[in-house]
Amino acid sequence: MAKEPTLGALLRSQGISRRAFLQFCSATASMMAIPAGMAPAMARALEQTSRPSVIWMSFQECTGCTEALLRSHAPSIEALIFDFISLDYHHTLQAASGHAAERAREEAMHEHSGEYLLLVDGSIPTVKAYSTIAGISNLDLLLETAAGAAAILAVGTCAAYGGLPKAEPNPTQAVSVEELITDKPIVNIPGCPPLPLAITGVVAHYLTMGALPELDHLGRPLSFFGENIHDRCYRRPFYDRGLFAETFDDEGARKGWCLYKLGCKAPETYNACAHVKWNQGVSFPIQSGHGCIGCSEPNFWDKGGIYDSVPMGQFGAGPKIAVAASVGAAAGAGAAVLSRKKKHKTEAELPED
Known part of the structure; x- marks a missing residue:
């Protein structure tokens, strides 16, 4: 398989100047409460990295979290998808469907095992018969996909805490991501829906710093959830x-x-x-x-x-x-x-x- 080009090479091929790239890094540093002096170091690190594979799984949700992502402007959804990450699977945004869609997920999991980011929106029904994708229960699909992820972002209140599907009387026995996955780093980005910048900001932080941001006691990034x-x-x-x-x-x-x-x-x-x-x-x-x-x-x-x-x-x-x-x-x-x-x-x- 051909080696994925570095982000720096990809941006240069699209005519994006280093000045514009540094401006993006400065904006990201400001957004995530990182000292402005870190922007050049962030730029150097990004230029040498390849676009990470991202798999987005949707379970019991209303698509509001995706709608929020589509309205992000720093970085914009176009920049996030086409320049900074490789969004390899997303029910709503991908062109593929049926067997082709599931094949894309399986290939991404195999080729980037231990390296891809898994984004999840929606709670997970533990009553397996309630919801399936490609004949697989939501629960089994999450466990299978999470096994090879480097980190997981629980996007929206349903994924972070169970949300409305978990509200009484909770007929599907819905649970949050962190109630099922205990052996992976998880960032909760709650909100119904969450702020678009909170989603893209955490992804940008992971790209630029090579690590997840500092979290509060509920697993939320302090830069967005540190104050009431x-x-x-x-x-x-x-x-x-x-x-x-x-x-x-x-x-x-x-x-x-x-x-x-x-x-x-x-x-x-x-x-x-x-x-x-x-x-x-x-x-x-x-x-x-x-x-x-x-x-x-x-x-x-x-x-x-x-x-x-x-x-x-x-x-x-x-x-x-x-x-x-x-x-x-x-x-x-x-x-x-x-x-x-x-x-x-x-x-x-x-x-x-």
Whole structure:
């Protein structure tokens, strides 16, 4: 088999300048919270590497994760597929079907054994008869494909935690990837769907650094899931001042006040929505007027109603600080009332002219 050309040679053949390539590496470093000085080293490493084989498996899912990937812009889906990786199997995006599609997966697994990246979206039904691909149960197909993978990316909340298919009563006995695979490095990229940049950013980090990014206690990349949405939300000052929308069309809602009382789960949800945003940075759910539903957290669907508020003072920087903020807001309001009363009393005591 002919040796795969290095990424550097491939980019040069397409007329991509080194300057443009360095700009990409700098953008990737910034996106993944890597020191900017690492960009030249990343470029040198990438130039010498071959495009890794990527196999994408879809199980119990809605295709929303793929739709999110198609809207990535840094790198774009075209750059990711044609320049930086070899996407050898993907139900939705590949041209092949039937036996030809399964042959492509088997060839990629054989030729790149121990080296390919496996991306999985959708939960896995452990009731084998529920869902099959090419006559093979989802469970057996995952175990077979994961065996030769170098690392696995669980894309979306269904793959990371089980998602909606795992919600009660869970008739298919759906489980997450990490509940089945315990001998491979796994990165969880939750969200319903996940941020496009979170998907391509982790792939880009793997390409440029030769390793997976630093993860939190739930296996999520810290660069995208290190802070909760509440702390980065532009409505946070209204929360601190005790200014809340009471309905979706009251004066507070029209003024952009905090959506906490309308069930916003941002205080206990960790994701980069508030600063990365969607549609190339245009907006995110809270900015468009709807509270966060907490979709990047485990079991979000079974935690209660979408419009039920989370307990105040049990999130963010910690209970003491949060409580202090709410107490401070109440004290500020009380002080304002006392100030007005004092002013009225003083005015009443002034002598008449």
